[in-house]
Amino acid sequence: MQGLRAPPDDLSVLERQGACLLNWQQQGREQSNYNPRGGGYCRQMQTSFQALPSGCGGEKNANHGDVHGSIDCFSNGWPDLANIRYPVHGAANVEETSITNVSSNSSRKRKADKSPRSKEKENGGGGKGDSSCKRIKEETGGGATSETGQPNKKEAASGDASKKNDKPPKTDCIHVRARRGQATDSHSLAERVRRERISQRMKYLQDLVPGCSKITGKAGMLDEIINYVQSLQRQVEFLSMKLATASPLMDINIDNIFGREINPSCKSGSTAMIGMSSELLDQSYLRFDSLQHPHPCSGLDTFMDSSDLVLRQNVNPPVAVPDASFGSSFDVNGCSVWSTNLQSLYGVDFQQGRGAALPF
Amino acid sequence: MESKSSTTGNRDNPNRNLHGSKTMMASHFLRALFRIQQTSTSSSSAGRSRRIRRAAYASMAYSAGTRRAWSRALLRKLRSRARLRFPRRLSRAATPQRRDMDQAQVLRKLVPGGPSMDDCKLLEETADYIRFLTTQVRLMQTVMDSISS
Numbered sequence: 421m422q423g424l425r426a427p428p429d430d431l432s433v434l435e436r437q438g439a440c441l442l443n444w445q446q447q448g449r450e451q452s453n454y455n456p457r458g459g460g461y462c463r464q465m466q467t468s469f470q471a472l473p474s475g476c477g478g479e480k481n482a483n484h485g486d487v488h489g490s491i492d493c494f495s496n497g498w499p500d501l502a503n504i505r506y507p508v509h510g511a512a513n514v515e516e517t518s519i520t521n522v523s524s525n526s527s528r529k530r531k532a533d534k535s536p537r538s539k540e541k542e543n544g545g546g547g548k549g550d551s552s553c554k555r556i557k558e559e560t561g562g563g564a565t566s567e568t569g570q571p572n573k574k575e576a577a578s579g580d581a582s583k584k585n586d587k588p589p590k591t592d593c594i595h596v597r598a599r600r601g602q603a604t605d606s607h608s609l610a611e612r613v614r615r616e617r618i619s620q621r622m623k624y625l626q627d628l629v630p631g632c633s634k635i636t637g638k639a640g641m642l643d644e645i646i647n648y649v650q651s652l653q654r655q656v657e658f659l660s661m662k663l664a665t666a667s668p669l670m671d672i673n674i675d676n677i678f679g680r681e682i683n684p685s686c687k688s689g690s691t692a693m694i695g696m697s698s699e700l701l702d703q704s705y706l707r708f709d710s711l712q713h714p715h716p717c718s719g720l721d722t723f724m725d726s727s728d729l730v731l732r733q734n735v736n737p738p739v740a741v742p743d744a745s746f747g748s749s750f751d752v753n754g755c756s757v758w759s760t761n762l763q764s765l766y767g768v769d770f771q772q773g774r775g776a777a778l779p780f
Numbered sequence: 781m782e783s784k785s786s787t788t789g790n791r792d793n794p795n796r797n798l799h800g801s802k803t804m805m806a807s808h809f810l811r812a813l814f815r816i817q818q819t820s821t822s823s824s825s826a827g828r829s830r831r832i833r834r835a836a837y838a839s840m841a842y843s844a845g846t847r848r849a850w851s852r853a854l855l856r857k858l859r860s861r862a863r864l865r866f867p868r869r870l871s872r873a874a875t876p877q878r879r880d881m882d883q884a885q886v887l888r889k890l891v892p893g894g895p896s897m898d899d900c901k902l903l904e905e906t907a908d909y910i911r912f913l914t915t916q917v918r919l920m921q922t923v924m925d926s927i928s929s
Contacts, residue, residue: 614900617900618899618900618903621900621903621904621907622903624907625903625906625907625910628907628910628911629910639883642883642884642887643883645887645906645910646883646886646887646890648910649887649890649891649906649909649910649913650890652910652913652914652917653890653913655917656833656836656837656913656916656917656920657829657833659836659917659920659921659924660829660830660832660833660836660920661825661829662924663813663829663832663920663923663924664825664826664828664829664832665825665829666924666927666928
């Protein structure tokens with residue numbers, strides 16, 4: 421590791437760790453992966469720990485069951501770090517807290533905060549010892565092991581907890597933080613991760629499925645989701661049947677429009693038509709709210725609200741459709757039939773399709 | 781023939797805006813509809829409705845692309861020319877009792893590609909599937925309304 425050197429013994433452990441962190445940050449900024457940091461950190465840890473009476477020598481230092489590495493997501497980058505156990509002594513309380521801080525601040529996003537944090541750690545102390553801060557943050561187990569009942573650990577845990585509360589999880593790695601009084605072995609941590617994920621997705625589905633805001637509980641939600649999907653599929657069938665029976669009417673309209681499509685010289689017309697469709701979809705997507713019961717006219721109501729029903733045919737398309745490559749040559753005749761049908765469905769101002777971001 | 785930015789917009793946009801895929805969906809579906817009109821004027825309306833339904837799911841799957849497990853499974857089903865079978869109504873066996881574990885199974889049957897997913901992925905795919913389904917339904921309703929007005 422280029423920037424790292426064994427700190428002199430006269431420095432306090434904390435200062436050494438501050439140096440560690442600074443080196444770390446520099447390295448982390450140069451390289452985007454964790455490997456150098458992990459390796460360097462380990463080395464630093466070892467050198468720092470040599471001063472401590474417990475004499476932790478290596479990575480697999482079995483210790484008073486405290487900081488138990490369970491950083492699965494760093495398994496490739498931090499193989500050593502995952503197994504590091506930090507010695508706990510009465511004297512080393514403060515150092516351990518800062519160490520656990522350091523390890524717990526291993527997320528990329530929190531790089532900048534590391535050195536100030538480690539300093540403030542000791543002062544922060546047992547601010548929020550009862551770590552009800554359930555972050556999705558996998559720790560080196562600093563907080564988790566507080567329950568093992570050693571007073572030293574407790575402080576470490578509480579310190580960690582206060583630390584965690586300050587920093588919102590911004591990483592995209594899976595980090596899990598064990599709650600107070602919960603089991604901390606890797607199996608239950610993984611279970612917790614899984615449950616968190618599932619509850620996240622259930623919440624998203626709750627927003628997606630209309631009328632589910634009052635339903636709590638997985639079973640009820642799943643029932644609703646199943647019903648909704650089934651009703652949607654039934655609607656597709658129903659609508660396809662209706663379209664099949666109503667299709668003779670369509671011939672008249674679509675022939676003219678799709679005639680343009682087949683004609684290679686008039687691509688713009690067809691793209692314009694497709695742009696219109698997208699606009700229609702935007703409107704329907706945005707205003708369609710009664711999807712639960714198949715009501716064919718409900719969508720129509722929302723479309724009829726605009727009094728200005730002019731379909732711009734020769735003009736540049738509205739700015740709101742940036743992705744439709746409208747040509748300037750828009751055949752009036754061919755599209756007039758379509759436009760008369762669509763006029764009733766067209767509003768002048770429509771919004772872009774708002775995309776609900778999937779949180780995952 | 782689709783607008784270019786529809787596909788690129790989808791991939792670049794981390795928020796997965798449905799806008800681009802809506803355009804694709806609409807164009808694909810309308811073209812398919814037109815083709816069905818032209819080629820099956822003499823066939824029964826049941827056969828036509830089956831084809832239209834198939835076209836609806838096809839346009840859903842094409843606009844969703846291969847990013848999603850459900851769209852991949854749907855595309856596979858369509859390409860193999862298998863008869864698209866959808867659970868049209870609650871299967872009688874499942875209706876009387878539905879416990880937690882059965883619910884996941886029922887959901888797996890509904891969502892294409894369901895059986896090969898774990899619960900977490902299943903919920904994610906279900907959410908995406910629902911989004912595209914609602915868009916497709918709205919599209920079909922819009923077309924329906926426009927030709928019947």
